[in-house]
Amino acid sequence: MSLSLRLKARFRRFLERPGTTVDLAPLSAQLPAVEARGEELTSLDDDELTEAATEAAGPIEISAIGREAAHRALGERAYDEQVLGVMSLLAGHVSEMATGEGKTLVACIAGYGHVRRGNGPVHVLTINDYLARRDAEWMAPVYRLLGMSVGWVTENSTREERREAYAKDVTYVSVSEAGFDYLRDQLVTDVADRVKPQLVTAIVDEADSILIDEARVPLVLAGSVTTELDPLHAATALVRELRPDVDYEVADDGRSVALTPQGTVTVEKAQGDIDLYADEYATQLFAVNVALHAHALVQRDVDYIVRNGAVELVDEFRGRVAQRRRWPDGLQAAVEAKEGLDATAEGEVLGTITIQSYLKLYPHVCGMTATAVLVGDQLREFFDLEVAVIPRHKPVIRTDEPDRLYASREERDEALVAEISACHAEGRPVLVGTQDVKESEALAVALRAVDVSCVVLNAKNDAEEAAIIAEAGTHEAVTVSTQMAGRGVDIRLGGSDQADWDRVADLDGLYVIGSGRHDSRRVDDQLRGRAGRQGDPGGSVFFVSLEDDLVVRHAADMIPSSPRIHADGLIDDSDVDYAVEHAQRVAEGVNFEIHRNTWRYHVVVEQQRQDLATWREELLTTDAALTLVDERLPAHLAEVEAKAAAEADAEAEAEAEAETETEADAEAEADAKAEAETEAEEAEPDPETDTDPEAEADELEEPEEPEESDESDESDEERELRARIARSIALFHLDRGWAEHLATLAEVREGVHLRALGRLDPLDEFHRAAVPAFTQLRDKIERRIVETYAEADISEDWQPADVNLLRPSATWTYLVHDNPFGSELERLVSSVSRRLGSRRR
Numbered sequence: 001m002s003l004s005l006r007l008k009a010r011f012r013r014f015l016e017r018p019g020t021t022v023d024l025a026p027l028s029a030q031l032p033a034v035e036a037r038g039e040e041l042t043s044l045d046d047d048e049l050t051e052a053a054t055e056a057a058g059p060i061e062i063s064a065i066g067r068e069a070a071h072r073a074l075g076e077r078a079y080d081e082q083v084l085g086v087m088s089l090l091a092g093h094v095s096e097m098a099t100g101e102g103k104t105l106v107a108c109i110a111g112y113g114h115v116r117r118g119n120g121p122v123h124v125l126t127i128n129d130y131l132a133r134r135d136a137e138w139m140a141p142v143y144r145l146l147g148m149s150v151g152w153v154t155e156n157s158t159r160e161e162r163r164e165a166y167a168k169d170v171t172y173v174s175v176s177e178a179g180f181d182y183l184r185d186q187l188v189t190d191v192a193d194r195v196k197p198q199l200v201t202a203i204v205d206e207a208d209s210i211l212i213d214e215a216r217v218p219l220v221l222a223g224s225v226t227t228e229l230d231p232l233h234a235a236t237a238l239v240r241e242l243r244p245d246v247d248y249e250v251a252d253d254g255r256s257v258a259l260t261p262q263g264t265v266t267v268e269k270a271q272g273d274i275d276l277y278a279d280e281y282a283t284q285l286f287a288v289n290v291a292l293h294a295h296a297l298v299q300r301d302v303d304y305i306v307r308n309g310a311v312e313l314v315d316e317f318r319g320r321v322a323q324r325r326r327w328p329d330g331l332q333a334a335v336e337a338k339e340g341l342d343a344t345a346e347g348e349v350l351g352t353i354t355i356q357s358y359l360k361l362y363p364h365v366c367g368m369t370a371t372a373v374l375v376g377d378q379l380r381e382f383f384d385l386e387v388a389v390i391p392r393h394k395p396v397i398r399t400d401e402p403d404r405l406y407a408s409r410e411e412r413d414e415a416l417v418a419e420i421s422a423c424h425a426e427g428r429p430v431l432v433g434t435q436d437v438k439e440s441e442a443l444a445v446a447l448r449a450v451d452v453s454c455v456v457l458n459a460k461n462d463a464e465e466a467a468i469i470a471e472a473g474t475h476e477a478v479t480v481s482t483q484m485a486g487r488g489v490d491i492r493l494g495g496s497d498q499a500d501w502d503r504v505a506d507l508d509g510l511y512v513i514g515s516g517r518h519d520s521r522r523v524d525d526q527l528r529g530r531a532g533r534q535g536d537p538g539g540s541v542f543f544v545s546l547e548d549d550l551v552v553r554h555a556a557d558m559i560p561s562s563p564r565i566h567a568d569g570l571i572d573d574s575d576v577d578y579a580v581e582h583a584q585r586v587a588e589g590v591n592f593e594i595h596r597n598t599w600r601y602h603v604v605v606e607q608q609r610q611d612l613a614t615w616r617e618e619l620l621t622t623d624a625a626l627t628l629v630d631e632r633l634p635a636h637l638a639e640v641e642a643k644a645a646a647e648a649d650a651e652a653e654a655e656a657e658a659e660t661e662t663e664a665d666a667e668a669e670a671d672a673k674a675e676a677e678t679e680a681e682e683a684e685p686d687p688e689t690d691t692d693p694e695a696e697a698d699e700l701e702e703p704e705e706p707e708e709s710d711e712s713d714e715s716d717e718e719r720e721l722r723a724r725i726a727r728s729i730a731l732f733h734l735d736r737g738w739a740e741h742l743a744t745l746a747e748v749r750e751g752v753h754l755r756a757l758g759r760l761d762p763l764d765e766f767h768r769a770a771v772p773a774f775t776q777l778r779d780k781i782e783r784r785i786v787e788t789y790a791e792a793d794i795s796e797d798w799q800p801a802d803v804n805l806l807r808p809s810a811t812w813t814y815l816v817h818d819n820p821f822g823s824e825l826e827r828l829v830s831s832v833s834r835r836l837g838s839r840r841r
Contacts, residue, residue: 066109073141100533207367223808294334398532411569509537555583625730
């Protein structure tokens with residue numbers, strides 16, 4: 001690319017900088033009033049301050065009282081910049097606040113403010129259980145002084161503990177746990193069993209991670225069911241014997257794998273000389289492709305770890321274990337088979353909702369993070385949120401060095417170890433951010449080989465995360481961490497107690513080193529931001545090689561054929577610098593499109609879920625089920641009697657025909673005569689078997705009369721009994737119907753990707769199948785409700801099991817690593833397409 005084109009591209013990006021931000025001038029103009037009101041509050045005692053807090057409404061009063069309460073309860077007085085953050089959250093924005101700027105206190109005061117303005121209860125949504133409990137307990141004294149209650153929920157909280165926590169004014173909870181509680185509440189059969197109140201306001205911590213990176217992740221509530229995995233197990237054993245580059249080939253971008261013609265022959269012979277691409281062997285083809293994907297593309301200690309006999313996925317953005325997350329479409333079971341583990345039960349999906357859809361249920365959403373501007377366009381498109389960039393309390397004096405580029409990974413790693421070793425010899429603390437678990441462990445081995453002791457923080461020991469990160473600023477400390485592990489925990493110079501602050505500051509503070517660029521600039525910025533908090537000295541640099549996956553996937557063709565390379569492998573070439581920047585922007589664009597396409601897929605399912613949820617709420621809280629039964633039961637009974645009469649007529653006719661056939665050996669003339677007599681007999685009305693149509697209609701209407709009489713005479717207790725039974729039946733069939741509908745949509749989703757082979761749009765094909773299926777769903781559910789009620793024995797002793805209404809014996813929750821339009825399945829389709837193309841040639 002020429003210099004002029006690069007300059008034009010950069011200028012265009014400057015003009016179109018994502019994330020247009022909120023004008024802070026109107027908020028800043030209120031700071032003097034907040035300060036003045038704060039001075040008045042100092043004369044109040046604690047009880048008077050609490051009383052004043054209960055009457056606050058405007059942002060000035062809320063900010064001033066919150067600041068004073070924090071000063072008294074914690075000894076921390078909110079800076080003006082934190083007050084701006086509070087006002088931004090009260091205005092419904094996402095506040096971009098740098099690491100170490102005190103976002104936890106900002107969320108506390110904003111939570112108090114939202115409740116006082118009538119937007120409670122407030123849920124502060126965090127990225128994990130640790131931060132939910134830590135922040136709730138940390139801010140509890142402030143809330144008490146403000147006259148408010150606060151609670152927290154974690155994965156281990158009991159149902160009663162959850163109900164109690166959600167009853168508080170402000171509840172701290174991880175976003176996934178909040179979503180799971182919502183799903184469980186959608187399946188209760190008694191309003192009293194719910195744990196969550198109405199969703200009103202959400203304050204989202206680490207908003208870019210939750211609102212963007214995690215947004216497309218579906219939360220799943222599953223129930224026990226028996227599954228058949230034999231084809232997958234057989235395919236897993238088979239692909240282990242296949243040879244790379246002979247039986248299968250991995251695409252250059254490392255995102256798809258396909259059998260070669262030789263490999264296809266090998267697989268077909270191993271499975272009994274079948275035609276793998278014939279329609280009747282679609283199950284085997286799918287199983288082989290999923291098993292091959294697990295074998296060749298999904299890497300242990302990169303994409304997942306094995307711990308305590310289980311496969312645990314690693315979050316690609318944070319380097320943490322993604323708690324309770326699974327791959328869809330059989331890939332999870334394939335990886336487990338690859339590792340020789342028992343397949344975990346996937347179960348039947350009873351309810352599902354994406355994090356994005358769940359958050360959109362809150363009428364009021366705001367958030368905060370250190371990196372929001374870069375995803376400002378997405379925040380606006382998906383959540384109608386604007387970004388307010390809050391200035392730092394102290395200027396940044398951190399030194400951010402240019403990237404150090406190397407031709408090969410080997411040269412990069414040698415330089416990286418040498419740099420860390422030199423800093424360690426001086427005593428300067430170093431935090432290294434690696435790309436994955438495997439790389440972090442390999443680096444630790446290399447460092448120990450040159451007598452540099454280090455602490456490794458990766459997905460395998462994330463329980464120790466907070467304690468390790470808190471000490472990363474200690475003199476001589478070397479901490480090797482996967483990407484954003486430790487996010488939400490401050491790194492203080494000199495250690496958590498800052499005892500050696502001066503000593504470390506004299507060495508230029510914490511030195512942050514990245515062992516490669518991440519797909520997202522936000523992740524790199526978050527890593528840089530671990531150093532230089534609150535005006536501390538610090539530095540950062542990234543070591544990048546031309547063999548890094550990011551560069552190979554998105555910029556391999558942009559690397560000059562003869563870049564300027566020093567003897568140690570260091571590259572000094574502006575064109576290479578630009579290529580790496582370009583690769584990162586392309587990766588971000590790909591992820592943006594994945595998010596957009598995933599949302600387009602989920603939007604129709606979410607609309608259907610909301611429609612059914614509205615009906616379910618009506619059935620749960622009113623007598624709508626009984627009304628439905630009373631309206632449709634007479635017609636159903638009439639239909640049943642008519643069907644029985646028709647079956648009786650058909651049986652009589654069949655018997656007559658059978659009698660006729662027994663005389664088949666008679667002479668032709670006798671047969672004709674017998675047949676004529678039979679037809680004559682059938683034509684004549686038989687008072688014992690034939691039914692007059694008008695009389696039949698009268699008989700079918702007869703059951704209505706006593707039923708109407710019974711209803712008019714029934715007591716309130718009898719009606720309530722019938723309503724309770726009808727409600728229980730209705731809720732069961734609605735939940736059952738929705739689970740079946742979700743299973744249907746899952747099958748449709750698998751099938752539409754195969755239709756891409758016929759150049760059809762998978763999304764359009766999905767909509768064409770999903771919409772009619774849902775249109776028929778309500779009528780199917782209503783028919784089942786009436787049929788079951790007709791069979792029920794209406795009595796005080798009635799139980800759902802009496803009519804075989806059995807709910808799952810066990811339920812559990814998990815998240816799906818979802819990407820339906822850039823997923824494993826789509827890559828498999830690409831693989832099949834390539835193989836079919838080679839066969840045609």
